Amino acid sequence: MKTISDHMLDIVQNSIRAHATWIEVIFSENKNCDIYQIKIIDNGCGMSKELLNQAANPFFTSRSTRKVGLGLSLLKQNAEASQGSVKIVSEPGKGTVVQAIFQHSHLDRPPLGDIWNVIYLLLVGNPTIRFSFRYQTEKGTFELDSTELLKLMDGIPIVQQEVKNALIEYLKNNLKEIEAGI
Amino acid sequence: MTKIKTLDDLRRIKNEVQSKIKLRENSSSPEHLVQVKIGMATCGIASGARETMKYFIDELELQAIDAVVTQTGCMGFCYAEPTVEVTLPGKDPVVFGFVGKDKAREIIDVYIKRGELVDGIIPLSFKTIHD
Numbered sequence: 001m002k003t004i005s006d007h008m009l010d011i012v013q014n015s016i017r018a019h020a021t022w023i024e025v026i027f028s029e030n031k032n033c034d035i036y037q038i039k040i041i042d043n044g045c046g047m048s049k050e051l052l053n054q055a056a057n058p059f060f061t062s063r064s065t066r067k068v069g070l071g072l073s074l075l076k077q078n079a080e081a082s083q084g085s086v087k088i089v090s091e092p093g094k095g096t097v098v099q100a101i102f103q104h105s106h107l108d109r110p111p112l113g114d115i116w117n118v119i120y121l122l123l124v125g126n127p128t129i130r131f132s133f134r135y136q137t138e139k140g141t142f143e144l145d146s147t148e149l150l151k152l153m154d155g156i157p158i159v160q161q162e163v164k165n166a167l168i169e170y171l172k173n174n175l176k177e178i179e180a181g182i
Numbered sequence: 183m184t185k186i187k188t189l190d191d192l193r194r195i196k197n198e199v200q201s202k203i204k205l206r207e208n209s210s211s212p213e214h215l216v217q218v219k220i221g222m223a224t225c226g227i228a229s230g231a232r233e234t235m236k237y238f239i240d241e242l243e244l245q246a247i248d249a250v251v252t253q254t255g256c257m258g259f260c261y262a263e264p265t266v267e268v269t270l271p272g273k274d275p276v277v278f279g280f281v282g283k284d285k286a287r288e289i290i291d292v293y294i295k296r297g298e299l300v301d302g303i304i305p306l307s308f309k310t311i312h313d
Contacts, residue, residue: 001228009232010224017255065258071224121235125222125253152189156196159243159251166195169186177187 001074003113004038004102004181010071011040011098012122018044018096021129028136029104029180036084036102036109047090055088075100082106112181116171119144124159140178144171214271216249216294218242221265223256229263230282237286238266247294259304268293279304 001007008025015023020042028037047055054060056076061069075098076086083103090096102109115135122131123146131146149158149167156163175181186192220226220235235251242249259265262279268289269275278289279302292300 001224006227006232009222010227013222013224013227013253013255016253063256063258065256066260069224074224117232117236121232121239121253124239124251125220125235127252148189149192152193153196154200156200159239160199161243162195162199164239164243166186166192170189170192173185173187 001078002110004036004110005113005115005118007075007078007100007110008038008040008115009118009122011075014071014098015040015042015044015096016126016129018042018046020044020095022132023129024132024134026134026136027180030138031104032138034104036104037099039097039099041095041097043095046092046094046096047088048092052088052090056086072098078102078108078110082109084109115175115181116168119171120158120164120168123149135175135178135180137178137180142174142178142180214248216242216247216271217267217269217275218249218251219254219267219269220251221255221257221259221263221267222253225256225260225263226265231264233283234264234266234281234286237283238290241286241290242294245290245295247290249294262304265304270294270297277304278302 001010012023012025022043024041026039051062056072058068058070058073061067063069072086079086079100079102083106084101087099088096119133133144135142153163158164158167186195218238220231220238222231222235235253238251242251254267257265257267257277259277259279264281265277265279266281266289267275267277278285281289285302288300292298
């Protein structure tokens with residue numbers, strides 16, 4: 001995983017597998033406090049205590065298709081390499097919160113990456129899931145809610161070329177405005 | 183062109199598009215659509231599944247093929263990522279491995295459009311995953 005966007009996509013995939021119907025992704029950057037935080041909140045099936053203890057273990061996975069589970073382990077590795085940490089809170093039946101904190105100025109903190117493409121792919125790839133994105137910096141906050149967006153689109157598919165370009169530009173412009181990932 | 187910054191700008195674009203295109207007869211029943219599922223777990227992402235997915239979305243839209251592109255988890259073929267499962271209407275799903283842009287183009291041109299199988303199918307006894 002080279003960027004924080006990749007990590008986000010990866011962890012959100014866990015939520016999707018946990019049958020979440022609503023996934024909230026919150027980025028917050030604060031250069032004054034030197035903190036870069038990403039929080040992913042879902043209403044999926046959650047994890048028991050035993051499972052939670054194993055979650056960041058690379059040789060543990062809840063899948064049967066393979067024997068390793070690297071998603072959270074890699075996130076933890078990158079967070080700890082940049083003086084940060086990963087915290088997971090989960091309750092069976094309620095959902096899971098994954099919070100990763102990085103030191104903003106740390107050389108080993110992965111760059112944000114092309115977050116607009118990741119958001120777009122998530123929206124296209126999972127039309128039945130509600131996504132709420134929020135990105136906070138000192139310059140401001142950008143929010144996007146997929147239900148609101150789809151309502152606005154009124155049946156026009158977001159894969160349609162012009163709509164797609166407009167949507168990506170919309171994301172890019174707004175994130176640039178609040179200096180996200182700079 | 184003015185910058186697109188607000189939801190109103192997006193709505194404007196949508197309205198322009200709406201008046202321009204006649205919505206394709208998108209029979210909402212998925213049996214009539216080509217279904218493309220991209221494996222997007224850790225292994226997929228690390229191998230570039232994002233580019234593959236974007237390519238499929240762009241290309242299928244450009245060529246006006248009635249298809250839905252979705253994401254799925256790991257299919258257990260991490261060694262062959264990015265993996266893509268393609269289900270043609272009325273046919274069994276087929277999984278292709280090592281799908282970069284070139285392979286994706288071949289899959290669209292040969293398998294999706296003409297229905298001829300191409301190399302790179304894994305494995306023989308595949309059943310679609312329900313996770």
